[in-house]
Amino acid sequence: MAADTEVTTGVDDTGHTAIGADGAAPPGDTAVTADGEVTGTTSGAAVTGGADRAPADAHARQLAGLDALELGGESSGGPAARVWGRLWPMALAVAIVLAVWQCVVWAGFWPEYVFAGPADVAPVLLDRLTTGEYWEAIGVTMRRAVTGFAVSVVAGLVVGALVSRVRVLRAAFGSLITGLQTMPSIAWFPLAILLFGLTESAITFVVILGAAPSIANGLITGVDYTPPILLRAGHVLGFRRLQLYRHVILPASLPSFLAGLKQGWAFAWRSLMAGELVVIIAHQSSLGERLFFDRELADSAGLLSTMIVILVIGIAVDLLFEAADTSLRRRWGLARTSA
Amino acid sequence: MRTPLRERARNSRHGQGTEGAPGASAPGTARPGDAEGTGAVGDAGPAVRLDGVSKVYGQGRKGLHALDDVTLSVAPGEFVCLLGASGCGKSTLLSLVAGLDTPTAGRIGTGGRKIAMMFQEPALFPWLTVSANVEMALRVQGVASRERRERAAALLETVHLGGFGGKRPHELSGGMRQRVSLARALAQDADVLLMDEPFGALDAMTRDLLHDELERIWRERRLSVLFVTHNVREAVRLGDRVVLLSSRPGRVVEDFPITLERPRRTDSAEVAEIAGAVTGRLREEVMRHGR
Numbered sequence: 001m002a003a004d005t006e007v008t009t010g011v012d013d014t015g016h017t018a019i020g021a022d023g024a025a026p027p028g029d030t031a032v033t034a035d036g037e038v039t040g041t042t043s044g045a046a047v048t049g050g051a052d053r054a055p056a057d058a059h060a061r062q063l064a065g066l067d068a069l070e071l072g073g074e075s076s077g078g079p080a081a082r083v084w085g086r087l088w089p090m091a092l093a094v095a096i097v098l099a100v101w102q103c104v105v106w107a108g109f110w111p112e113y114v115f116a117g118p119a120d121v122a123p124v125l126l127d128r129l130t131t132g133e134y135w136e137a138i139g140v141t142m143r144r145a146v147t148g149f150a151v152s153v154v155a156g157l158v159v160g161a162l163v164s165r166v167r168v169l170r171a172a173f174g175s176l177i178t179g180l181q182t183m184p185s186i187a188w189f190p191l192a193i194l195l196f197g198l199t200e201s202a203i204t205f206v207v208i209l210g211a212a213p214s215i216a217n218g219l220i221t222g223v224d225y226t227p228p229i230l231l232r233a234g235h236v237l238g239f240r241r242l243q244l245y246r247h248v249i250l251p252a253s254l255p256s257f258l259a260g261l262k263q264g265w266a267f268a269w270r271s272l273m274a275g276e277l278v279v280i281i282a283h284q285s286s287l288g289e290r291l292f293f294d295r296e297l298a299d300s301a302g303l304l305s306t307m308i309v310i311l312v313i314g315i316a317v318d319l320l321f322e323a324a325d326t327s328l329r330r331r332w333g334l335a336r337t338s339a
Numbered sequence: 340m341r342t343p344l345r346e347r348a349r350n351s352r353h354g355q356g357t358e359g360a361p362g363a364s365a366p367g368t369a370r371p372g373d374a375e376g377t378g379a380v381g382d383a384g385p386a387v388r389l390d391g392v393s394k395v396y397g398q399g400r401k402g403l404h405a406l407d408d409v410t411l412s413v414a415p416g417e418f419v420c421l422l423g424a425s426g427c428g429k430s431t432l433l434s435l436v437a438g439l440d441t442p443t444a445g446r447i448g449t450g451g452r453k454i455a456m457m458f459q460e461p462a463l464f465p466w467l468t469v470s471a472n473v474e475m476a477l478r479v480q481g482v483a484s485r486e487r488r489e490r491a492a493a494l495l496e497t498v499h500l501g502g503f504g505g506k507r508p509h510e511l512s513g514g515m516r517q518r519v520s521l522a523r524a525l526a527q528d529a530d531v532l533l534m535d536e537p538f539g540a541l542d543a544m545t546r547d548l549l550h551d552e553l554e555r556i557w558r559e560r561r562l563s564v565l566f567v568t569h570n571v572r573e574a575v576r577l578g579d580r581v582v583l584l585s586s587r588p589g590r591v592v593e594d595f596p597i598t599l600e601r602p603r604r605t606d607s608a609e610v611a612e613i614a615g616a617v618t619g620r621l622r623e624e625v626m627r628h629g630r
Contacts, residue, residue, distance in 0.1 A: 059548070066544065066545055070514070229460055232439055237475055237476050238479040248464070251466045331465075331466070332465040333509020
């Protein structure tokens with residue numbers, strides 16, 4: 001407020017200096033390098049010409065002061081502390097689950113050869129994880145999961161982009177996609193087996209049908225929830241139609257798309273396990289197939305150890321998605337992680 | 340009262356063609372000239388001209404008359420403040436000029452000038468850095484990436500945010516974001532700057548500083564500014580003219596030329612005196628709706 005006279009003279013002053021500063025900016029096209037140089041000289045002038053430019057400086061300093069005041073300092077613990085902060089609750093959860101499991105076994109509802117305890121499962125799990133054969137089974141399952149999911153992402157993107165863009169398609173297929181999402185994937189298998197026989201294609205087919213609708217829906221929701229103000233800003237900047245879609249709408253729908261991917265993965269993983277239990281392919285061991293034969297052989301410890309592997313893989317992939325989501329939220333300023 | 344309006348709408352649809360719609364036409368493409376042939380870019384004629392512009396949302400009796408027969412012009416290099424209570428269609432008017440919406444009747448001409456717009460919110464893209472946000476305006480124009488970066492840096496320097504190009508919008512304060520938004524608008528290299536209560540959400544001190552900034556930039560770049568506000572002092576502080584709009588429907592009530600010497604201060608006695616007179620007139624308008 002006390003800067004009354006300062007600012008008054010400051011405008012005249014800046015009027016001269018700054019015309020020099022960015023009078024070069026508007027011509028644009030031709031002034032490529034000139035622009036860069038001008039920026040250089042501007043800052044140079046601001047430093048050297050301090051004596052005459054005091055009022056303009058005061059103005060800039062006031063702004064800088066306000067800026068500095070409004071930007072809070074950021075504090076965050078070290079990486080080790082953060083990892084520990086994430087790890088110990090997980091460890092606690094695992095301990096509780098193990099304890100409950102052991103208690104149920106001790107309660108003796110089932111004989112131990114039907115429902116094995118952690119103490120029996122642990123050595124079996126360790127044994128299996130040290131054989132190459134078991135890792136081959138995991139490899140087959142993961143390969144199916146990754147290919148199925150990758151195709152789902154492409155299909156979901158294409159369908160989602162079309163349906164969110166084209167009004168007629170939206171009216172026609174919008175609710176169908178949601179309907180497909182709620183359809184239990186196991187219900188597809190009879191048809192899949194009829195179409196493809198007991199082959200990997202049948203499994204992949206169902207995995208895609210399970211995952212793609214979620215991914216498409218994630219994109220559609222993201223497009224629908226693009227903040228109108230960003231659309232207006234994009235429009236005013238001169239983006240139209242496809243350009244607007246590419247530079248504004250698609251990036252704006254990224255968080256929702258990511259949520260769709262995460263859900264799509266969950267559906268893909270479930271469909272895959274169902275598929276591997278139903279479609280047993282000879283000479284191709286997989287996690288689902290191991291589960292099937294463990295039950296056939298009444299190998300409770302083996303069955304539970306495979307279940308643990310399936311669960312752990314599911315959680316691990318989910319953590320990847322969560323990490324992506326967290327980093328996106330941090331960049332967008334949606335999450336103030338203060339742990 | 341409604342019939343003539345609808346008639347005018349029909350007329351305008353015939354006579355006007357696509358003219359009313361693309362206020363902010365894609366850069367590079369010249370706007371289609373209107374009937375009088377003011378399509379060419381040039382200093383001749385007003386920078387923005389509204390001729391009997393009406394806007395009705397909805398239809399029939401339930402239709403909301405946001406604007407009714409607004410005639411207004413902004414001369415090249417002129418700073419015009421649009422003032423009115425809420426519901427006077429100020430923002431609607433800007434949307435129409437920016438081509439975000441089409442008028443129900445009347446015509447809007449900008450003589451082929453490029454138009455930039457600032458909103459009350461900074462409307463920055465959260466997935467981009469500050470610099471990339473400014474560059475978005477240049478990206479549309481097909482400017483090469485290196486030049487984009489340099490020009491964005493120069494523009495950020497203009498709004499005193501030189502060192503902040505690599506930050507994300509959410510890391511800045513409200514006033515800083517609004518300055519980034521201003522830099523982005525300037526990057527469009529437009530002749531006309533539309534501002535929709537751009538400083539409404541800022542604290543008084545930041546607002547004062549941004550008034551000075553805006554005034555400086557307006558002078559340097561010889562912009563034509565149409566500035567919407569509900570703050571009377573802000574309007575008197577900034578405008579060459581203050582145009583008072585009535586509410587529901589929005590009509591031009593009075594046009595106050597402000598001849599005070601620049602630079603002005605929001606807290607000066609002269610500004611306060613004129614603001615008082617304008618406020619009095621605004622009160623009358625608002626009271627008409629009391630009953």
